[in-house]
Amino acid sequence: MTRSDPTPTAALRALPDSAGATAALLRRFVDGLRGGPDPLAVWAHGSLGGGDYQEGRSDLDLIAVLDGPITAGTVWRLARSHARLRHEPLADLLHCTYLTPDTVSDPGRRHLTWAHGQLFRRTVTPVTRRELRTFGVVLHGEPPEALLPPVQDVDLAAFVVRDQRDFWRPAVDKAHLWRRDVWVDLGLLTHARATATLRDGRLISKREALELLPELGAPGEVVEDVRRRRYREPAPVVPRRGELTRAFLGPAIDDLVRTYG
Numbered sequence: 100m101t102r103s104d105p106t107p108t109a110a111l112r113a114l115p116d117s118a119g120a121t122a123a124l125l126r127r128f129v130d131g132l133r134g135g136p137d138p139l140a141v142w143a144h145g146s147l148g149g150g151d152y153q154e155g156r157s158d159l160d161l162i163a164v165l166d167g168p169i170t171a172g173t174v175w176r177l178a179r180s181h182a183r184l185r186h187e188p189l190a191d192l193l194h195c196t197y198l199t200p201d202t203v204s205d206p207g208r209r210h211l212t213w214a215h216g217q218l219f220r221r222t223v224t225p226v227t228r229r230e231l232r233t234f235g236v237v238l239h240g241e242p243p244e245a246l247l248p249p250v251q252d253v254d255l256a257a258f259v260v261r262d263q264r265d266f267w268r269p270a271v272d273k274a275h276l277w278r279r280d281v282w283v284d285l286g287l288l289t290h291a292r293a294t295a296t297l298r299d300g301r302l303i304s305k306r307e308a309l310e311l312l313p314e315l316g317a318p319g320e321v322v323e324d325v326r327r328r329r330y331r332e333p334a335p336v337v338p339r340r341g342e343l344t345r346a347f348l349g350p351a352i353d354d355l356v357r358t359y360g
Contacts, residue, residue, distance in 0.1 A: 118154045120188045121147075125159070128193065129239050131180040136167030139200065140240035144230040151304040153329065154189070161195040161238070162223065162231065164203055164246055169211055174218065181213050191216070196223055204248050225250045225258040230302055252300060259293045260360045268352045277341030284325050286348055287312055290355070297359045305329065315351060318343040 125143075132138045145160035146152040165173070177197065184190045194214035202208055206228065209220035229250045231243040267286060276282045291308035294315060295301055303311070309329075312322045320337050321344055327334035337343075 118152065121152070121154050121159065124184065124187050124189050124193065125238055127184060127187065128161075128180075128195075131183060132163060132165075132239075134176070136165045136169075136173065136199075138163050138239055139166045140164045140243070140246060141238040142231055142243055143236040143238055144227055144234075146305060148230060148234045148236045149302070149304040150234070151306045153331075155192075156329065156331075157192070159189065159193040160227075161193065162198065162227070162235075163195055164198045164200065164241070166200070168199060168201070169197060174211065177211070177213065178218055185216075196221065198223065200246070203246050206250075206254075225255045226296075226302070229255055233302060256297055256359065259296050260356060263290065263293050263352050264356045264360060267348070268356070271345050271349045271352065274341070274345065277345055280328070283321065283340055283344045284329070286344060287317055287322065287325060290348060290351060291315060291317075294355060297355065317347050317351075 129138070129141050132141065140163070142148075142162045143160065144162065146157040147159060151157075167173075181190075181193075181195075184193070194212065196210050196212040198210050202210060206225060207222060209222055212219055212221050228247055231247055232249060235243045237243075267289065270276055270282070270286070277286070288305050288308045291311045292303055292305075295303045295307070295311060309322060309326045313319055321340050324334050324337045324340060326332075
């Protein structure tokens with residue numbers, strides 16, 4: 100799609116028929132961004148870009164590049180734009196980070212972001228940047244490769260190792276976190292995806308991560324539990340799922356960091 104294309108129609112036509120609420124929300128979101136500074140581009144990454152999107156379960160991970168500086172007025176306008184969507188189905192799952200042509204190239208910069216019903220600032224990680232250039236979905240405007248510089252393999256690997264070592268490994272020692280499904284799910288999936296990136300130099304979907312986990316020695320009953328819940332199949336409760344996950348992840352992360360760190 101080109102910058103002259105007024106709607107994200109072409110990209111949204113590629114969504115499955117079952118994702119009608121997603122298409123409607125994204126159309127309203129992109130339309131709501133117009134009015135200054137207009138978006139040069141709006142892209143989707145994550146599950147929507149990677150081909151494993153589950154409507155109502157997957158986040159809608161977006162990046163918008165605005166044609167102009169992000170002023171106090173811009174922040175106010177963006178907050179109002181998101182607030183207008185709050186009653187839309189799936190609106191709680193829509194997250195967007197806002198860049199400008201002057202800030203898009205800096206991987207260490209924290210950019211204005213809407214997620215979880217609030218505005219804050221966070222970086223656009225090397226993983227996200229590589230995802231966008233590999234399988235990002237253009238909802239409006241320029242493609243990612245026209246605005247985002249490439250991510251070097253060494254920088255991607257260094258980030259993945261740091262994330263496993265500095266975020267996930269300390270988290271494994273905090274038992275209370277792993278009583279929640281989100282920590283078990285993301286801990287396992289992120290580790291499998293990190294392994295594939297470091298071992299094979301590729302980004303994989305959550306579905307592919309689930310297929311890889313048994314090979315890595317993850318507890319099979321927990322992996323199956325994650326898979327069933329992700330794809331809305333009946334899932335019996337797995338006793339001690341958090342303990343089983345922590346017992347696997349601690350040594351697995353240590354081995355990964357020793358090998359690739």
